[in-house]
Amino acid sequence: MRVPxxxxxxxRRANGPTPKSDRNFLVRLTxxxxxxxxxxxxxxxxxxxQFRLQFxxxxxxxxxxxxDEMSVWALDASTAASIAAExxxxxxxxxxxxxxxxxxxxxxRETADA
Numbered sequence: 001m002r003v004p005x006x007x008x009x010x011x012r013r014a015n016g017p018t019p020k021s022d023r024n025f026l027v028r029l030t031x032x033x034x035x036x037x038x039x040x041x042x043x044x045x046x047x048x049x050q051f052r053l054q055f056x057x058x059x060x061x062x063x064x065x066x067x068d069e070m071s072v073w074a075l076d077a078s079t080a081a082s083i084a085a086e087x088x089x090x091x092x093x094x095x096x097x098x099x100x101x102x103x104x105x106x107x108x109r110e111t112a113d114a
Contacts, residue, residue: 020102046076049100052072053096053098065095068090068093080098094111
């Protein structure tokens with residue numbers, strides 16, 4: 001049995017391939033709109049990474065100075081540093097260090113009164 005081809009409400013054939021010009025909707029967008037879509041796609045494609053925030057005291061060697069530690073998830077090191085810089089340091093801590101999943105320090109700051 002053969003199915004007859006019929007017109008869709010949009011004026012294209014409901015059965016059969018969509019014309020190539022209808023498939024590439026990006027050509028109808030402005031350059032700014034295409035850049036915005038590309039940025040959204042880039043952000044959605046990235047996966048958050050885990051970073052450790054280490055709160056350190058200034059009176060001990062670096063590996064013994066960790067007073068508190070917490071994890072944050074961020075897209076990159078600069079975002080993790082921004083997250084880390086917002087809250088005040090816990091009592092007794094004079095330094096903050098952001099460490100990536102490979103154990104590298106990606107950001108460090110010391111309080112002004114340290």
